[in-house]
Amino acid sequence: MATKKRVAVVGTGTVGSQAAWRLAARGADVVAYDRFAPGHDRSAAGGETRVFRNVQTDDGRYVPLVRHADVLWQQLQAETGRELRKLTGCLFMGPADDPEMRTVVDVIAEHGIDHEVIDNEALAKRFPQFRVDDGDLVVLDRRAGFIRPELTVQTAARRAEELGARIRRYTPVREVRPVAGGGVEIRTDTDTERFDAAVVTPGPWVGDLLPDLPWRVDVYRAISAWYVPNEDNRAGEERPGFIRRGGAIPFYGIPSPDGLSVKLGVSQAHHKPVDDPDRLDRTVAAEELETFTEIVRRHLPGLNPDPVRLSVFMEGYTDSTRPLVGPLPGCDDIILLAGFSGQGFKISPAMGDIAADLALEGRTSQPIGFISTDGRTAA
Template sequence: MATRKRVAVVGTGTVGSQAAWRLAARGAEVVAYDRFAPGHDRSAAGGETRVFRSVQTDDGRYVPLVRHADALWKQLQAETGRELRRLTGCLFMGPADDPEMRTIMDVIAEHGLDHELIDAEALAKRFPQFRVDDGDLAVLDPHAGYIRPELSVQTAARRAEELGARIRRYTPVREINPVGGGGVEIRTDGDTERFDAAVVTPGPWVGDLLPDLPWEVSVYRAISAWFLPNEEHHAGDERPAFIRRGGIPFYGIPSPDGLSVKLGLPQAHHRPVDDPNRLERAVAPEELEIFTEIVRRHLPGLNPNPVRLAAFMEGYTGSTRPLVGPLPGCDDIVLLAGFSGQGFKMSPAMGDLAADLALDGHTDLPIEFMTTLGRTAA
């Protein structure tokens, strides 16, 4: 009988909670650590909703990973009885000649993805909540919608515990050290434990935990703003998530309450964070100007004054592709970091990938295009 592997998971957020679930499901002895607790809102996993979409806007090579994640989202919902996703569709809008809109069409064609093309005239009739310009094109991704991040993280962590994992909440990890002859030591303020392998998913704290990492992950402060409609929605209204390209790019997600809409911006509009332990959570009035401009130009049905604001942190690599794989010179430490705003929709697949690498030393998932750190393929 094969020896049962003992695996540490450092960080139980977006990816770490999924890794703990997938490792425990495969029979590993899992001990997970978090400086807070699964589902906290101090990094990137807060904000009530995240977009799930089958159509990828910048790199079609993510499509197989999202398909794998899609199956695991369904599995996690079935195992727990929790509604973690709601498929409302996702509407991509922008000038037909915009390079990113052309990329969307190329990805759809390459992977044979379900979609619906909607011209500006039809869009104005079907989705009057959006104001479009002449020459705009819309593409509806029907197998898309939103994920509930806090609920998803807590649910994956709880499922891992049901399968035997132990989660050490409010226990920051101070050091991760390889052991001569194989294995890893995890040091906290209270003790030091030895494991066969460690999956390290530290989010924006990657620089604190691994200061000598040869790849940089820059941390940015992302703002979310929630807006109420000027008039009551009708029960039959279609309310998909949406992503706007061209001009000022932005995205929006209908809230689970069926009333408000959350808006967010891409990295170019985020401020850098010098210290992830000192995130400025208050939003200044001047930071709202761009949201007001977006609402007045493109979303005439919303009141331009937000009813809720929140700030979060996201880690970006220079290439925007995540760091994935064992650390150079130490196959027993598997790092997943720097998802550059792309992580939540495919987080179960990343959890499966982490389990592959920690338990088997390789994976069949197609991740060669990412910033792979060490040996990842069989």
């Protein structure tokens, strides 16, 4: 009988929890490490909801990965009996001549995405909670919706454990180093352990764990703000997620699962850099809310402009805004997944499956050439 391949997973957040699940499901001997515990709110995997969408505003090459993730979302829900994702649709809005809105149109045409174009008159009747400008294009991605991030991370991690994975909670990894002749050593504060391969998904701590990484992953502080409507929601009213591109302040929003509030977030250009992920400033100053207030008053007139809840998270961005997926240079046994820059949650099951491919087989059939570390120029 063949010996199980022993694989470490460093970080059990958005992607790491999925990697642990997919590796354990394929028979690997999995040990996962986290400086906190699955589902914590100290990194990027928080805020109650994340957008799931097929339509892309920047690069249509993500669509096949989203479709692979879609299948795995359904599988994880079926295996666990938990509703991790709800399909409510997602509206894309912005000037028709904006480059990102043109990309929306092109991606829909290229990939045959189920959608609906909504004119301004129809929007006012069907979705009165939104206000658009003359010349705006509005497109509904029908097979879109929201994901529950904290629940998803905990559910994927728990499923991995049910399949035999071991998770070492509150155990920061201090070093990941290749071993001469093959394999990887993982060093923590208490011991050093050897593995055949390691999947490294450290989120905003990537620079601390891999200081010699040839690519930059800059960490930014993202604010989420929740708002309640001025009036009770109408019975049967459609409440899709929404993404606005173009203009001075691109933003997105997701109705809360409880149906009472709406979460807003703004584009990376409005995020502050984070120098030390262990010292994230979680206090939101009054002046930081001015951008949100302008969004609400101009585009979301049905919301009270005073937020009822604020949260702060971290996101990692590469110079190209495309994530890093694949082996570290000179070490095929260390698989890195980092810098997902707002792209991570919707495709996280696919990324976990791809990580398992690379760790167990050394290759994947998924189309990751545009985000792969292989042949990628150093920053």
